[in-house]
Amino acid sequence: xxxxxxxxxxxxxxxxxxxxxxxxENMPTLKEGEVLLKTHYVSVDPYLRGRMTEAKSYIPPFxxxxxxxxxxxxxxxxxxxxxxxxxxxxxxxxxxKKFQTNTGKSLTKVxxxxxxxxxxxxxxxxxxxxxxxxxxxxxxxxxxxxIVVSGAAGAVGSAVGQIGKILGCKVIGIAGTDEKVDMxxxxxxxxxxINYKTTKDMQKAIKNAAPNGVDIYFDxxxxxxxxxxxxxxxxxxxVAVCGAISLYNATExxxxxxxxxILIKNSVLMQGFIVGNYAEKFPEAIKQLGEWLKVGxxxxxxxxxxxxxxxxxxxxxxxxxxxxxKMVVKV
Amino acid sequence: xxxxxxxxxxxxxxxxxxxxxxxxENMPTLKEGEVLLKTHYVSVDPYLRGRMTEAKSYIPPFxxxxxxxxxxxxxxxxxxxxxxxxxxxxxxxxxxKKFQTNTGKSLTKVxxxxxxxxxxxxxxxxxxxxxxxxxxxxxxxxxxxxIVVSGAAGAVGSAVGQIGKILGCKVIGIAGTDEKVDMxxxxxxxxxxINYKTTKDMQKAIKNAAPNGVDIYFDxxxxxxxxxxxxxxxxxxxVAVCGAISLYNATExxxxxxxxxILIKNSVLMQGFIVGNYAEKFPEAIKQLGEWLKVGxxxxxxxxxxxxxxxxxxxxxxxxxxxxxKMVVKV
Numbered sequence: 001x002x003x004x005x006x007x008x009x010x011x012x013x014x015x016x017x018x019x020x021x022x023x024x025e026n027m028p029t030l031k032e033g034e035v036l037l038k039t040h041y042v043s044v045d046p047y048l049r050g051r052m053t054e055a056k057s058y059i060p061p062f063x064x065x066x067x068x069x070x071x072x073x074x075x076x077x078x079x080x081x082x083x084x085x086x087x088x089x090x091x092x093x094x095x096x097k098k099f100q101t102n103t104g105k106s107l108t109k110v111x112x113x114x115x116x117x118x119x120x121x122x123x124x125x126x127x128x129x130x131x132x133x134x135x136x137x138x139x140x141x142x143x144x145x146x147i148v149v150s151g152a153a154g155a156v157g158s159a160v161g162q163i164g165k166i167l168g169c170k171v172i173g174i175a176g177t178d179e180k181v182d183m184x185x186x187x188x189x190x191x192x193x194i195n196y197k198t199t200k201d202m203q204k205a206i207k208n209a210a211p212n213g214v215d216i217y218f219d220x221x222x223x224x225x226x227x228x229x230x231x232x233x234x235x236x237x238x239v240a241v242c243g244a245i246s247l248y249n250a251t252e253x254x255x256x257x258x259x260x261x262i263l264i265k266n267s268v269l270m271q272g273f274i275v276g277n278y279a280e281k282f283p284e285a286i287k288q289l290g291e292w293l294k295v296g297x298x299x300x301x302x303x304x305x306x307x308x309x310x311x312x313x314x315x316x317x318x319x320x321x322x323x324x325x326k327m328v329v330k331v
Numbered sequence: 332x333x334x335x336x337x338x339x340x341x342x343x344x345x346x347x348x349x350x351x352x353x354x355x356e357n358m359p360t361l362k363e364g365e366v367l368l369k370t371h372y373v374s375v376d377p378y379l380r381g382r383m384t385e386a387k388s389y390i391p392p393f394x395x396x397x398x399x400x401x402x403x404x405x406x407x408x409x410x411x412x413x414x415x416x417x418x419x420x421x422x423x424x425x426x427x428k429k430f431q432t433n434t435g436k437s438l439t440k441v442x443x444x445x446x447x448x449x450x451x452x453x454x455x456x457x458x459x460x461x462x463x464x465x466x467x468x469x470x471x472x473x474x475x476x477x478i479v480v481s482g483a484a485g486a487v488g489s490a491v492g493q494i495g496k497i498l499g500c501k502v503i504g505i506a507g508t509d510e511k512v513d514m515x516x517x518x519x520x521x522x523x524x525i526n527y528k529t530t531k532d533m534q535k536a537i538k539n540a541a542p543n544g545v546d547i548y549f550d551x552x553x554x555x556x557x558x559x560x561x562x563x564x565x566x567x568x569x570v571a572v573c574g575a576i577s578l579y580n581a582t583e584x585x586x587x588x589x590x591x592x593i594l595i596k597n598s599v600l601m602q603g604f605i606v607g608n609y610a611e612k613f614p615e616a617i618k619q620l621g622e623w624l625k626v627g628x629x630x631x632x633x634x635x636x637x638x639x640x641x642x643x644x645x646x647x648x649x650x651x652x653x654x655x656x657k658m659v660v661k662v
Contacts, residue, residue, distance in 0.1 A: 050596075222591040236608075241594045254589045260553040260575045261585075263603025265381075270601040272594025277567075 002027050005096035005311055007062045011052050014249045014319050019052070020068075020312040028101045035107075036078035037090070037100050039308070042329040043071035043121040044315040047274075049248045067095035071126055073110065073117050074100075084109075091120045098308055098331065115293065122155050122326035123300040124289055126275055130242060131159035131218075132285045133278040138240040138271045139216040143168035146210045148229050151220030151245060152193065153180035155300070155326035159289075160218045161190045162298050169216070172209045174202075174225055176321045183324065187299060202228035213237075221246045223254065230262050241272040249319060301325025333358050336427040336642055338393045342383050345580045345650050350383070351399075351643040359432045366415045366438075368405035368431050370639070373660040374452040375646040376401060378605075380579045398426035402457055404441065404448050405431075415440075422451045429639055429662065446624065453486050453657035454631040455620055457606055461573060462490035462549075463616045464609040469571040469602045470547040474499035477541045479560050482551030482576060483524065484511035486631070486657035490620075491549045492521045493629050500547075503540045505533075505556055507652045514655065518630060533559035544568075552577045554585065561593050572603040580650060632656025 001024040008021035030036050048070055051062045062068055072094040076084045081104045084090070092107040094100060110120045122128060134156075135141060147164040151157045152173025161184065164171040172192040173184040184193040192209040199205045206214070206228055213234035219226050222244030233239070247254045262268060278285075292298035303323040305314040308331045318327055332355040339352035361367050379401055382393045393399055403425040407415045412435045415421070423438040425431060441451045453459060465487075466472060478495040482488045483504025492515065495502040503523040504515040515524040523540040530536045537545065537559055544565035550557050553575030564570070578585045593599060609616075623629035634654040636645040639662045649658055 219591065222589060226591065241591050244589075244591045244595060247589065247592055254592075255586050256589045258553060258575075258578065258585045258587045259590060259601075260550065260557065260572050260603070261578055263572045263601060264575060264605070266603065267605060267608055268603050270590075270594060272591070272597065272599050274595070274598060277598055 001025065002100075003098045003308060004067050005308075006065050007052060007068055009064070010054055011049070011249075013251050015049065015052065015312075015316050017312055017316070021065075022309070027099060030078055030080050030101055032080050033103060034101045035076045035081050035084045035104050037074035037094065037102055038077045039072055039074050039094070039098055039100075039331045040089070041073040041118050041121055042096065042308075042311055042331060043126070044311065044318060044327050044329060045070060045126070046243055046245045046248060046318050048315065049319075067097060069093055069095050071121050073120055089117060091125065096311055115290075118302055118304065118326070118328045118330075119293075119300070121328055122302055123159060123293060123298065124286060127155035127326055128159050128289045128300075129278075129282060129285050130275040131156045132163055132289055133275060133281055134240040134242050134273055135160050135163055135216070135218060136285075137278055137281070138269075138273060139218060139238050141167050141169050141216055144170075145215035146170045146172065146212055146234075147216040147218065148172045148174065148206065148210065148214045148232075149218045149220070150174045150225050150229065151243065152184050152190065153177075153301070153324055154220060155302070155323075156242060157218070157220050158184070158188050158301060158325055159298070162188050163292075164216075165189050165191075166292065166297055170210070172206070172214075174221075174229075180324065183301070187301070196225055203231045206232045216240070218242060219244070223247055223256065227257055230259060230268075233262065233266055233268055235266045237266055237268045239268065239270040241270055245319065303327050305329045307331070332356065333431075334429045334639060335398050337396050338383060338399055340395065341385060342380070342580075344582050346380065346383065346643075346647050348643055348647070352396075353640070358430060361409055361411050361432055363411050364434060365432045366407045366412050366435050367409035368421070368425065368433055369408045370403055370405050370425070370429055370431075370662045371420070372404040372449050372452055373427065373639075373642055373662060374402035374457070375642065375649060375658050375660060376457070377574055377576045377579060377649050379646065380650075398428060400424055400426050402452050404451055420448060422456065427642055446621075449633055449635065449657070449659045449661075450624075450631070452659055453633055454490060454624060454629065455617060458486035458657055459490050459620045459631075460609075460613060460616050461606040462487045463494055463620055464606060464612055465571040465573050465604055466491050466494055466547070466549060468609055468612070469600075469604060470549060470569050472498050472500050472547055475501075476546035477501045477503065477543055477565075478547040478549065479503045479505065479537065479541065479545045479563075480549045480551070481505045481556050481560065482574065483515050483521065484508075484632070484655055485551060486633070486654075487573060488549070488551055489515070489519050489632060489656055490629070493519050494623075495547075496520050496522075497623065497628055501541070503537070503545075505552075505560075511652075511655065514632070518632070527556055534562045537563045547571070549573060550575075554578055554587065558588055561590060561599075564593065564597055564599055566597045568597055568599045570599065570601040572601055576650065634658050636660045638662070
């Protein structure tokens with residue numbers, strides 16, 4: 001039998017295990033032109049929380065009682081499609097199933113020569129592209145500028161910081177445990193790192209870490225951390241608004257200091273984005289990221305949870321800061 | 332004797348007459364290289380409120396017990412500077428004085444052929460440039476798009492709406508009286524206009540006026556009006572954050588719904604600006620505005636208060652919506 005994870009109900013606030021349902025179904029049978037895929041790695045990402053809510057957004061919501069989808073790495077174990085051979089590994093947006101068929105139209109072949117397969121869900125996949133393109137296209141970093149990254153120990157944040165360093169910027173990371181703060185400095189080369197959970201006055205801590213002010217803020221979290229960073233933003237500052245994980249589980253509209261006066265006072269840009277906006281730049285970006293990875297200029301962390309049954313708990317763990325870098329489930 | 336208006340104390344909340352002080356001083360005497368100027372028109376603008384507060388901003392605060400400065404039109408009545416002749420009219424950033432001397436370095440000659448002198452404080456001056464450059468450089472309007480303008484009956488807002496129409500957009504204005512709403516449609520050609528003071532559900536009113544959503548929001552006011560517009564913003568929407576007059580007199584940090592989730596959901600750009608950011612484009616912009624004005628494509632309103640003694644009350648009136656279009660004092 002095949003195993004599938006459905007959206008059982010729409011989460012209210014933080015997702016719980018009961019929002020998901022495991023069901024068994026017959027093994028899929030292959031039609032002409034299709035491939036049969038065996039799941040190896042499943043990406044769990046904060047943005048999936050948005051699709052679990054029934055609200056208009058940039059991608060349609062997941063349907064109730066249907067399989068959830070995310071980025072996955074799978075192996076072709078049977079093929080009636082001449083573009084794919086048995087043994088090929090592919091990445092694609094797939095359903096949370098142990099086995100599934102696919103027409104192959106939106107699958108990308110990947111290989112594990114010199115790089116772990118899971119990297120295609122992270123540094124060479126959506127999270128690496130999000131970091132690179134958000135920083136380059138919106139942040140437009142110039143040598144010597146100061147970048148602050150929130151959610152810095154996450155998959156996107158740790159890549160943003162390293163790319164900032166490669167480009168000659170001063171990089172300050174914000175994270176939620178001392179271990180993460182240490183890792184930002186020792187493993188990823190951040191100049192400064194701040195533990196927001198143990199810091200009383202974040203605005204002052206950022207000021208101390210960035211005495212010349214903040215030129216670029218790569219925002220993964222929103223909320224009060226962002227208030228503290230924006231209070232230190234420089235004239236002509238750029239804010240890449242990538243995520244707002246601190247707000248995703250809010251059940252009422254979150255309120256906070258209005259940003260407009262700061263934007264006017266300092267001629268600041270705030271640009272919300274999703275990585276898909278820059279799809280035409282993916283090949284160039286992946287090439288650059290791959291080169292940096294190969295020569296050791298770029299490192300990454302991943303938290304790999306084992307077992308298909310642990311996909312929901314790994315996803316829920318994202319909102320508890322349980323991951324260092326990219327959260328992936330190995331099936 | 333000469334007459335001068337000083338900043339007497341820094342306003343708390345809405346400015347009052349007692350924040351200003353009238354003093355008399357001896358008539359200035361002219362040095363070599365200087366001109367003696369007689370004030371004709373004084374511009375009063377919301378942004379001056381910011382300079383009355385002792386806070387770091389894009390321009391330094393006014394000093395206590397020193398003359399206030401703003402854009403003015405004056406006549407050269409004596410000259411020891413070969414660049415200026417008696418009888419020349421100039422525009423420049425000058426002090427609130429009936430007479431003053433000036434080196435002429437940052438003065439611009441203006442002439443009243445075919446256009447009222449006061450226009451150089453409005454549609455052909457800072458407010459016209461703010462409207463044109465904010466809309467073009469940040470809004471990047473494309474034919475057929477929908478523009479919402481708040482503070483639409485103001486000097487900047489009414490110009491934004493007309494330029495939007497010239498460029499083939501649908502334009503919706505928000506203002507605070509029925510007279511202003513009528514004027515937006517009859518005089519300035521706005522497609523729709525909404526009186527925010529008599530409209531209970533602004534979010535719905537904007538949705539009705541902009542059934543295809545809002546592509547560009549030119550924001551002069553901030554606050555709850557902006558919340559209602561942002562709730563209707565389209566994917567890839569652009570928000571030119573020009574002013575926040577609803578917040579300028581706040582004595583505590585104003586709070587409201589956080590914008591980050593909307594920015595991410597719809598890949599929205601918000602860019603705060605002041606017109607000086609685009610100084611290199613002033614000549615081109617003034618040329619275009621002048622041409623549109625000449626052929627009757629562009630109209631403007633101004634509220635002219637008479638008398639040097641009424642400069643403070645005219646300024647205070649800005650925060651009471653007493654002006655239609657540019658507020659100018661004729662001395």
